Amino acid sequence: MEASAGLVAGSHNRNELVVIRRDGESAPKPLQQLSGQICHICGDDVGLTVDGELFVACNECAFPICRTCYEYERREGTQVCPQCKTRFKRLKGCARVEGDEEEDDIDDLENEFNFDATKGRKNMQHPLATDAILHYGRAFDNADPHQALHPLPQLPLLTDGRTVGDIPPEQHALVPSFMSNGGGGGKRIHPLPFSDHTLPVQPRSMDPSKDLAAYGYGSIAWKERMENWKQKQEKLQMMENENGGKDWDYDGDAPDLPLMDEARQPLSRKLPIPSSQINPYRMIIIIRLVVLGFFFHYRVTHPVNDAFALWLISVICEIWFALSWILDQFPKWLPIDRETYLDRLSLRYEKEGHPSQLSPIDIFVSTVDPLKEPPLVTANTVLSILAVDYPVDKVSCYVSDDGAAMLTFEALSETSEFAKKWVPFCKKFNIEPRAPEWYFAQKIDYLEDKVHASFVKERRAMKREYEEFKVRINALVAKAKKVPEEGWTMQDGTPWPGNNVRDHPGMIQVFLGQSGGLDKEGNELPRLVYVSREKRPGFNHHKKAGAMNALVRVSAVLTNAPYLLNLDCDHYFNNSKAIRESMCFMMDPLLGKRVCYVQFPQRFDGIDRHDRYANRNIVFFDINMKGLDGIQGPIYVGTGCVFRRSALYAYDAPKAKKPPSRTCNCLPKWNCGCCCSGRTKKKKTNKPKSEMMKKTSRTSTSVLEGTEEGIEVIEDQNVAVMPEHKLEKKFGQSPVFVASTLLEDGGTLKSASPASLLKEAIHVISCGYEDKTEWGKEVGWIYGSVTEDILTGFKMHCHGWRSIYCIPDRPAFKGSAPINLSDRLHQVLRWALGSVEIFLSRHCPLWYGYGGGLKWLERLSYINATVYPLTSIPLLAYCTLPAVCLLTGKFITPEVCCCFFFSFFVNRYAVYSSTIDHGKDDLAFI
Numbered sequence: 001m002e003a004s005a006g007l008v009a010g011s012h013n014r015n016e017l018v019v020i021r022r023d024g025e026s027a028p029k030p031l032q033q034l035s036g037q038i039c040h041i042c043g044d045d046v047g048l049t050v051d052g053e054l055f056v057a058c059n060e061c062a063f064p065i066c067r068t069c070y071e072y073e074r075r076e077g078t079q080v081c082p083q084c085k086t087r088f089k090r091l092k093g094c095a096r097v098e099g100d101e102e103e104d105d106i107d108d109l110e111n112e113f114n115f116d117a118t119k120g121r122k123n124m125q126h127p128l129a130t131d132a133i134l135h136y137g138r139a140f141d142n143a144d145p146h147q148a149l150h151p152l153p154q155l156p157l158l159t160d161g162r163t164v165g166d167i168p169p170e171q172h173a174l175v176p177s178f179m180s181n182g183g184g185g186g187k188r189i190h191p192l193p194f195s196d197h198t199l200p201v202q203p204r205s206m207d208p209s210k211d212l213a214a215y216g217y218g219s220i221a222w223k224e225r226m227e228n229w230k231q232k233q234e235k236l237q238m239m240e241n242e243n244g245g246k247d248w249d250y251d252g253d254a255p256d257l258p259l260m261d262e263a264r265q266p267l268s269r270k271l272p273i274p275s276s277q278i279n280p281y282r283m284i285i286i287i288r289l290v291v292l293g294f295f296f297h298y299r300v301t302h303p304v305n306d307a308f309a310l311w312l313i314s315v316i317c318e319i320w321f322a323l324s325w326i327l328d329q330f331p332k333w334l335p336i337d338r339e340t341y342l343d344r345l346s347l348r349y350e351k352e353g354h355p356s357q358l359s360p361i362d363i364f365v366s367t368v369d370p371l372k373e374p375p376l377v378t379a380n381t382v383l384s385i386l387a388v389d390y391p392v393d394k395v396s397c398y399v400s401d402d403g404a405a406m407l408t409f410e411a412l413s414e415t416s417e418f419a420k421k422w423v424p425f426c427k428k429f430n431i432e433p434r435a436p437e438w439y440f441a442q443k444i445d446y447l448e449d450k451v452h453a454s455f456v457k458e459r460r461a462m463k464r465e466y467e468e469f470k471v472r473i474n475a476l477v478a479k480a481k482k483v484p485e486e487g488w489t490m491q492d493g494t495p496w497p498g499n500n501v502r503d504h505p506g507m508i509q510v511f512l513g514q515s516g517g518l519d520k521e522g523n524e525l526p527r528l529v530y531v532s533r534e535k536r537p538g539f540n541h542h543k544k545a546g547a548m549n550a551l552v553r554v555s556a557v558l559t560n561a562p563y564l565l566n567l568d569c570d571h572y573f574n575n576s577k578a579i580r581e582s583m584c585f586m587m588d589p590l591l592g593k594r595v596c597y598v599q600f601p602q603r604f605d606g607i608d609r610h611d612r613y614a615n616r617n618i619v620f621f622d623i624n625m626k627g628l629d630g631i632q633g634p635i636y637v638g639t640g641c642v643f644r645r646s647a648l649y650a651y652d653a654p655k656a657k658k659p660p661s662r663t664c665n666c667l668p669k670w671n672c673g674c675c676c677s678g679r680t681k682k683k684k685t686n687k688p689k690s691e692m693m694k695k696t697s698r699t700s701t702s703v704l705e706g707t708e709e710g711i712e713v714i715e716d717q718n719v720a721v722m723p724e725h726k727l728e729k730k731f732g733q734s735p736v737f738v739a740s741t742l743l744e745d746g747g748t749l750k751s752a753s754p755a756s757l758l759k760e761a762i763h764v765i766s767c768g769y770e771d772k773t774e775w776g777k778e779v780g781w782i783y784g785s786v787t788e789d790i791l792t793g794f795k796m797h798c799h800g801w802r803s804i805y806c807i808p809d810r811p812a813f814k815g816s817a818p819i820n821l822s823d824r825l826h827q828v829l830r831w832a833l834g835s836v837e838i839f840l841s842r843h844c845p846l847w848y849g850y851g852g853g854l855k856w857l858e859r860l861s862y863i864n865a866t867v868y869p870l871t872s873i874p875l876l877a878y879c880t881l882p883a884v885c886l887l888t889g890k891f892i893t894p895e896v897c898c899c900f901f902f903s904f905f906v907n908r909y910a911v912y913s914s915t916i917d918h919g920k921d922d923l924a925f926i
């Protein structure tokens, strides 16, 4: 390589030219003065060595980095040069870092290049580096004052008190993030600290010299990108801050027209899977069905007389397998994808100069046992909620603590304090994800991620703050290990009401929100509410379903947002725009009114690459659920789901008044003459915007224009003309709660004082509240199964609602899955038992809810979801048959011909795929 290839020139406002040769064969000479070089990470002066020479961190490309940044990167960052990705070597006088092999040998060249053998530039070492002794005074001048004040705490303790190194890899919770170097499976994560639209990503060229030209320090491209970025940020900031902006003129002027049109567009779009992709699958299903017919014809008409019992058992098993295969296949007939338009949502509901019209949302987090579900995990979930990209006054977070643990309470209190620093940081730099543990587990790529200098410093300071926060939480956890004899006492000296977990009063504490103190930048934070429902012996508390219903009522009394989102305590917001995604469906004036919930797929962190225990459930989440979305909507999986509050109150879906010729449920759609021929006949709505956006109220019958197909008319028939005593019978004896159910657009009674509302909230979480009401039977989360989720979703579909499956590019939520065998087996067993519970209950999807709006393919899929565990019985029988055959010398079929072989083979394959690819397992599409 030519020496000139490595020539890099630094110029900034202090404009001294520095020339450094990359090959190092002859010592590079500074042409003029050396200081004045700007660090391309933090923007400080790079500084000099004691010899008065420029500090050089990377001998390969001499990318300008100051000593502070260099040390930080070695200690906690990627440990490689941001530009050429060569591993940093230790420089004399720099702090030791974990992973430094030798004690004294500073010049650890061998190691250096063993690490990155591909570079093989052993003798291209920069001479400056070998005797680089740093200019301490200088370096300290540059150091982040925060860093100097707070020495880095020891290795962070995990929540169970052990240090990181002690943790076996198979553990729930946060371990993987400590173990891996940011993102499992060696895949590098590129966090996007700034939103995608701020700067176009410039593709990196393959030619290293070009690379340098484009990215080398002082290069024009770099500076342009910085400038560009700054301008865009300022613009964005201005748009956000400006409150007296230009009014929106709907009927108005030409310049506004494009915007207006855009705002009128639908907020989401349905994308059917191309028929060229899906038809082959359908064909295979049909072919198999036909072959199956032949097979059973043969089997039934050819009994084996000398081994009748064997034959009968095998035929029964085969018929069961065939049926379960059919149950499994047909709900996949019409898979669809969806696309959302967040920009249109914003144009429509967040008009400049007006207060945001986005709907409020109440977010529920459920926890039970702080020792099994570490408070740090819950804290991360809560932080990601508080920092969500949504108007703060429209978000409330309710944490249900079924363990009545003071630890959870105190951790939440700490979390609310930390949120005052964390939330403004997230919003300022637009980072993802907004759960600090997962955010800091990512490594930054300073070049590709368009990092701004001030961001680098604030990020480091925040990381330090987070580590201190973690230490505080871990201290709480350590303290909670030994329970004092007289039980816990709160800071004010009163005993903790929840000292007896099975017998304690209801507890509510509101943190943050309007009255709860502002964040570091003086902005309000979302409301955070701690709720622990009353527990008394002799009452059935119905586990998670009971906890959720308590939250439904508390939130109705305190905030009453028209939408709810529920999350398990270990599922954090991975995508801060997730609520907006769901609102693209819920707030769509056309499609929205019939949607009971928007389910997001469950995604997980820290699963091993081969997904040993099939935690990901790929077939279920990426195929079955998309198939259901094409019918009546995905089933509810218990977490990551945005509900319409009124759907939880057991109201029927607004009826779609379809033209009589379009009411069929034909399958398949493409050969149905009755419902699809006139599909293109879309009814244009010419009503003025304001009227289209008019909110409908449950107390008045209103007519909406069109539906998702644009051809139907919906009528809101949830007219609440129920007499009050009936409402009380349905919802329980709380006038405030009952009144809240009548407010379609949410909101609370303005007349009530906060104190009286809190009193009412305590009342609605008392044990006896649900007695003789419809809670758990018709209203809210439905009781009677440990998989309350399937049941709850099923009831809604029976009421005629439709659900939506939303898969944003960036996964909306992420959780931790059980990654050890016994936990996983327990979970699968629990799900299986829950399903059988439903199958044997009055809610059995075979018989329940006819005439209520449940589509038959959707019903098939619910039957499949509840009956699948029973397949284990015929499977066991079928697997023992060969052994019995061998022992008795008899066989399940009579003499065999070759056409039989063919059909037998095909059928066996079908049996295999239907039993193994069952719902929640990971195999091929069919």
Ligand SMILES: O=c1ccn([C@@H]2O[C@H](COP(=O)(O)OP(=O)(O)O[C@H]3O[C@H](CO)[C@@H](O)[C@H](O)[C@H]3O)[C@@H](O)[C@H]2O)c(=O)[nH]1
Residues within 6 Å of the ligand: 366, 367, 368, 369, 373, 400, 402, 542, 543, 544, 547, 567, 568, 569, 570, 637, 638, 639, 786, 787, 788, 789, 827, 831
């Ligand atoms: O008495 C209880 C028991 C559980 N939970 C909460 O329920 C959630 C799920 O419990 P977990 O033990 O993690 O069950 P999983 O099998 O991991 O959860 C899956 O399966 C459940 C049952 O189908 C669903 O409810 C969950 O949302 C879904 O993630 C957790 O947040 C718990 O804190 C309570 O609030 N109260």
Ligand SMILES: [Mn+2]
Residues within 6 Å of the ligand: 568, 570, 816
């Ligand atoms: Mn879980």
Ligand SMILES: [Zn+2]
Residues within 6 Å of the ligand: 039, 040, 041, 042, 043, 044, 065, 066, 067, 068, 069, 070
């Ligand atoms: Zn720096």
Ligand SMILES: [Zn+2]
Residues within 6 Å of the ligand: 058, 059, 060, 061, 062, 063, 081, 082, 083, 084, 085, 086
């Ligand atoms: Zn380099």
